[in-house]
Amino acid sequence: MSTSTSETTHEQVAxxxxxxxxxxxxxxxxxxxLEAIATPEVERAVRTVPRHLFIPEMSLEEAYAAECHYVTKTDKLGISISSVSAARIQAMMLEQAQVRPGMRVLEIGAGGLNAAMLAELVGETGQVTSIDIDQDVIDRAARLLPAAGYDSINLLRADGEFGAPEHAPFDRIIVTVCAWDLPxxxxxxxxxxxxLVVPLRMRGLTRSVAFERENNRLAARGYELCGFVPMQGAGEQRERLVPLHGDDVRLRLDDDQHADGDALAAALAMPRREAWSGITVGKGVRFDGLYLWMAMKLPDFxxxxxxxAAVDHGxxxxxxxxxxxxxxxxxSFAYLTYRPTSETREQFEFGAYGHGPHAEMTVERLASLIRSWDGTSLNARISAHPAGAPDELLPPDALVLARRHSRIAITWPSPPPTDDPGSAQVREGAKHE
Ligand SMILES: C[S@@+](CC[C@H](N)C(=O)[O-])C[C@H]1O[C@@H](n2cnc3c(N)ncnc32)[C@H](O)[C@@H]1O
Known part of the structure; x- marks a missing residue:
């Protein structure tokens, strides 16, 4: 039985x-x-699987809330390490995976619920293997799956880093835990x-990327915004947290990024500077592509x-x-911010707030980078190459993230001409990360 860390307090009613x-x-x-369901197949899977039977700790309403996830385990630091994912994320990734009847599917990161939907999608002629590094999670899934009528799923305790060679090959591999590398x-x-559908962390930003093999590389066919618990085991690579004001203001650092925590904590106490970009975005329009753009274009990010509380204290x-x-x-440092351009708050302008001895210059640098983003940068092209792949085999002008097993290359297509250079042509993404 898994350790339940977020018990609901209401009375459980059958x-x-x-x-x-x-x-x-x-x-x-x-x-x-929410555009999480796009096909009748995924709709049928969501309709057929009795979701609430896999989250008995939740009320019926919570179990069927699109954005509600349930944490089943946390680590010593209080960080969630196992959960039942939200319905929106599960449906969105099932759509990305394009699972068809008769397929053999590997799910890395178990829980039971998603495996049940995969079983619906592959049908009687297919096979689902679901693995988890944590025996508690496997035990929970082994209890809940048959109770909900699913008894043909291979459930194994294993480190996803090594897949499940005894059941390979797989038509689909769906990773439901945040990966930093592609083993x-x-x-x-x-x-x-x-x-392969995998929530991949790139400089601290996680995108669920759908990859297909192309010669000796994996080429992304699309990606979606998501958040997942961190990978454990051989592939574990946690982010670093640098406190700038206790736990109220912290920097999250990933990959090879470094920060002088003491200097930046001192900077935070200095007066705020600001600069504005002239780039605007409509209310409710998603702009997480700007996040990816900034993460990859800034040398120190x-x-x-x-x-x-940090906001309340100014x-x-x-x-x-x-x-x-x-x-x-x-x-010094500068961070992305925005302000309404009118009282009706229909449009927002991106800008930079900064602190530190050189904040005047730092905010200008950030505002200038925002100006170079035109919204089409949302459609980044992502490919993953073996760690030993030489530069000439990577796309020209790619920004490359070096990992233990892979080199992840990110490029942006050239922007199409636009009539209004001040307005971002936003195509996908989310309002806020
Ligand atoms: C978000 S949960 C999985 C959710 C699940 N697929 C569902 O049906 O909702 C992520 C799981 O990944 C597992 N995990 C973490 N690292 C792993 C690894 N290296 N190999 C296999 N499982 C891992 C955790 O124990 C956790 O149970």
């Missing part, structure tokens, strides 16, 4: 089948609105024409995370749990 069916239909409607086992165990302008793109400039 779910009524009619209520569950009604809530499931409402969930499906919402998932369509060789995943490509090796992918069947011809197979697809971090994510500034802050609590609401330390920073906004609170963000996961952090906002930040330019690190020695003893």
């Amino acid at each position: 779910p009524q089948p009619d209520d569950a069916a009604r809530l499931r239909e409402e969930l499906i409607r919402e998932l369509h609105e 060789p086992a995943w490509s090796d165990q992918l069947a011809e024409g197979g697809r 971090g994510l500034l995370a802050a609590t609401k 330390l920073v302008a906004h609170s963000w749990g996961l952090g906002v793109p930040t330019l690190l400039d020695g003893d």
